[in-house]
Amino acid sequence: MKEAKPSFYLKHILPILKKNRVVHFVGFGNRLAFDPIPFQLQRLRCRCNFHALKFVPKIQETGALLLQRMHKDAFRSGPLDPHLVGPYANVKGKPDHTTKTSRYLALHLRFEIDMVAHSLCEFGGGKEEKEELEAYRNVHFPALSLLKNTSKLPSAEYLRSEGQCPLTPEEAVLMLAALGFRRKTHIYLAGAQIYGGESRLAALTSLYPNLVTKEKLLSPSEIEPFANFSSQVLKWFSYTQFGFLELRKNVVFTCPINGLITVCSVAFC
Structure with a gap:
């Protein structure tokens, strides 16, 4: 689907859109720059991706809460982007100006079973x-x-x-250490269930003990509304909330493969 030329959409998709007024692409994802797309259509797609589309209020609220808790001790914590989290942009409570900046590493291994x-x-x-x-x-x-x-x-x-395989958690540890991230680095691990479970994360948690997930930052009652939408929300939520809310403010960001879905995404926020 993503390799299709505009003529394909005009011939096959446009009639469906005219008939139903909506088209649902299942599993549709693509990077912003794809060669067959003319510039004017690329501009339209960018507008849709970054201006027209928004998270629903419940994800905005929970995402803002997650980010606030990650930055709770940071004197630089301030309002989040209202375009991304809507009315939940303002951080609750007063930041502690006596503490040092609380920076953390946002890591998306993309080592779930579907990618593997x-x-x-x-x-x-x-x-x-x-x-x-x-x-x-x-x-x-x-x-x-x-x-x-x-x-x-x-x-x-x-x-x-040829380097075309997803990085394993063990390989990700070697990469982070080689990049100079120290043992005391605070890490937020995004994404869904890692293939291989906790045992596969042993090397990562052993070298970087200050590692948290959404399950550690949010209470069961805060996660529960998304329980029946794991493929649509929880997995996507972890990556996109940090991808769109936090990686945009990063110091370090690496994408080992092209496209929206990355093997390993890193941001030091």
């Missing part, structure tokens, strides 16, 4: 891992499974040698 399965890479889990990821692809990426079974795709070894 779609990558066609291997991550040291042996036969059990291969069977689990293949079963996931059969359900969630049937076209990819069909292509894998009927075509000669690059091997897992080749993909890794």
Whole structure:
């Protein structure tokens, strides 16, 4: 879908839009700059992405609360962007001017099972891992499974040698340490359930003990309204709230792959 030229949308999508007045793209995501899109359409898409679209009030409220708690000890904490969090932009309470600036690292590993399965890479889990990821692809990426079974795709070894595999949490630790982030660095870990669970995060939490997630910052009652919308809200919420609210103020930001969905996104806020 994202590689489609404007003629495809005019021929196939426009009639649906005229008939129903709305079109829902399932799983549609794309970076801002894509070659087949003319400049005038690119401008329109930018306007839609950054001006017309807004988070619903409940996500604005919860996102603002999350960010306020991350910055609760920072004397630089001030109003958040009202365009992004609406009426919840003002930080509650008075900041403590006697404390040092509370800076933190916003880290999105993007090592959930969907990314892991779609990558066609291997991550040291042996036969059990291969069977689990293949079963996931059969359900969630049937076209990819069909292509894998009927075509000669690059091997897992080749993909890794070319740097086309998602960074594992262990590899992310090495990258952060190499970039100079010290043990005392405070880290906010965004995203959904890491593939492999807590054991896969052992290296990260061992080297960086000051690591928190949305589950640690928000109470069960504050997260509960999103419980039935995990794929639409919780996973997207963690990344976008920090992507759009915090990464825009970053000191360090790295995207190892192109596109909206990154393998590992880092911001020092």
